[in-house]
Amino acid sequence: MTDLAQKTDTPPLNFGVIVFPVFQALDAFGPLDALNTLAYEFPLNLAIIAETLDPVSTKPPVVVSQNINPRSNFSESIVPTHTFDTAPPIDVLLVPGGKGTRDPKTVQGAIDFVAKVYPSLRYLITVCTGAGIAARAGVLDGRRATTNKMNWATSIAHRKEVNWIAHARWVVDGNIWTSSGVSAGLDVVFAFVAEVYGKKAADNVANILEYERHTDSKWDPYAELYGLKDSSAS
Amino acid sequence: MTDLAQKTDTPPLNFGVIVFPVFQALDAFGPLDALNTLAYEFPLNLAIIAETLDPVSTKPPVVVSQNINPRSNFSESIVPTHTFDTAPPIDVLLVPGGKGTRDPKTVQGAIDFVAKVYPSLRYLITVCTGAGIAARAGVLDGRRATTNKMNWATSIAHRKEVNWIAHARWVVDGNIWTSSGVSAGLDVVFAFVAEVYGKKAADNVANILEYERHTDSKWDPYAELYGLKDSSAS
Numbered sequence: 001m002t003d004l005a006q007k008t009d010t011p012p013l014n015f016g017v018i019v020f021p022v023f024q025a026l027d028a029f030g031p032l033d034a035l036n037t038l039a040y041e042f043p044l045n046l047a048i049i050a051e052t053l054d055p056v057s058t059k060p061p062v063v064v065s066q067n068i069n070p071r072s073n074f075s076e077s078i079v080p081t082h083t084f085d086t087a088p089p090i091d092v093l094l095v096p097g098g099k100g101t102r103d104p105k106t107v108q109g110a111i112d113f114v115a116k117v118y119p120s121l122r123y124l125i126t127v128c129t130g131a132g133i134a135a136r137a138g139v140l141d142g143r144r145a146t147t148n149k150m151n152w153a154t155s156i157a158h159r160k161e162v163n164w165i166a167h168a169r170w171v172v173d174g175n176i177w178t179s180s181g182v183s184a185g186l187d188v189v190f191a192f193v194a195e196v197y198g199k200k201a202a203d204n205v206a207n208i209l210e211y212e213r214h215t216d217s218k219w220d221p222y223a224e225l226y227g228l229k230d231s232s233a234s
Numbered sequence: 235m236t237d238l239a240q241k242t243d244t245p246p247l248n249f250g251v252i253v254f255p256v257f258q259a260l261d262a263f264g265p266l267d268a269l270n271t272l273a274y275e276f277p278l279n280l281a282i283i284a285e286t287l288d289p290v291s292t293k294p295p296v297v298v299s300q301n302i303n304p305r306s307n308f309s310e311s312i313v314p315t316h317t318f319d320t321a322p323p324i325d326v327l328l329v330p331g332g333k334g335t336r337d338p339k340t341v342q343g344a345i346d347f348v349a350k351v352y353p354s355l356r357y358l359i360t361v362c363t364g365a366g367i368a369a370r371a372g373v374l375d376g377r378r379a380t381t382n383k384m385n386w387a388t389s390i391a392h393r394k395e396v397n398w399i400a401h402a403r404w405v406v407d408g409n410i411w412t413s414s415g416v417s418a419g420l421d422v423v424f425a426f427v428a429e430v431y432g433k434k435a436a437d438n439v440a441n442i443l444e445y446e447r448h449t450d451s452k453w454d455p456y457a458e459l460y461g462l463k464d465s466s467a468s
Contacts, residue, residue, distance in 0.1 A: 029263035043305035071277035079289045079311040181444035210415035
């Protein structure tokens, strides 16, 4: 058995998730809770990686032009376990999206981290506008990928070297799995678990979460809802 | 206009969510992220309430008999904003479930808090085995309610005075909304938003989250999967 075959036969052990201010909670916690549950059956580790070890909040800034209600005070904070500088070796990196991805100051650290670690990853999974982070890291150049559908134009403008697929719940190209907006993170991670850990494991976790998953990567009423077309790499 | 009518005409402003060790992440973060997004349009506040202000982890204890893999280290921690003693007035209380609900030491504080605040709430929403917390608080006595389907027998055993409905994605009885396992929390909160903030608001949030919600409260393939029957109050 070659090293490569051996590596392929052993399911990934070490997961990482990037968090940054104003990440979208479900982008991260949908996939993470499926993996929390998978971790009952398979040995899995998780590193939660951010700029610093301070709690990272979903709290949006008050931006009246984006219809963010300045009278609301509604957010949650997650606690990182590692920084971009102290992250352990990772097999699978999960990159959520959220309004924070629009602010270069907020996400530059995440972009640099993805660019740095991608060569050593076995898989990269992005949810929603997390694809825009991967795109800016340059790792999607020449690849097929998808992203959030409501903020499509903003997302794909990050990088024209990507073959952006509008009509897709998720897209797999090589070892990069990109998904559509927010709740699509659940479907992409279940598809990933089915492919890498086996369909039985994915079905088992879905039945525990009582989640009726979309198993067709082309299912995407939101591309139509928002009137989108594919954008070929230029 | 009477005080009551006035109260009913004003949508709820102040939400609270209870967290306790080994809560199920998606039970909380599914509903919370829908509400995070609703809070762009409506003024909403959130208090995250726990025994202490220390971060609260989803990390399960090593329990070989429950097939929890002792080789995994996979969890997330959320930061409370209030304790059971310092919680502000709440209109809507959200109670997630999770393996922590099985440990009386872990959840007694949550049970006592629900019993204490229920009379002053406008609505109580439970997800998954969070119904078992509400049941033990006595607030479901004589009511129709549902809970997690895989752990049905354990959940309903907490309180025989409840009319446990096996075949339901969610159940509404008076001002208490109880839902089935984990991902059902998304559907119950969307149904709640549609009822209380309007169908347009619910559809808008669902389209932002790209979430195809179950709008039929009777949709429940998991009751059949786990071979369940209703259990009338005794």
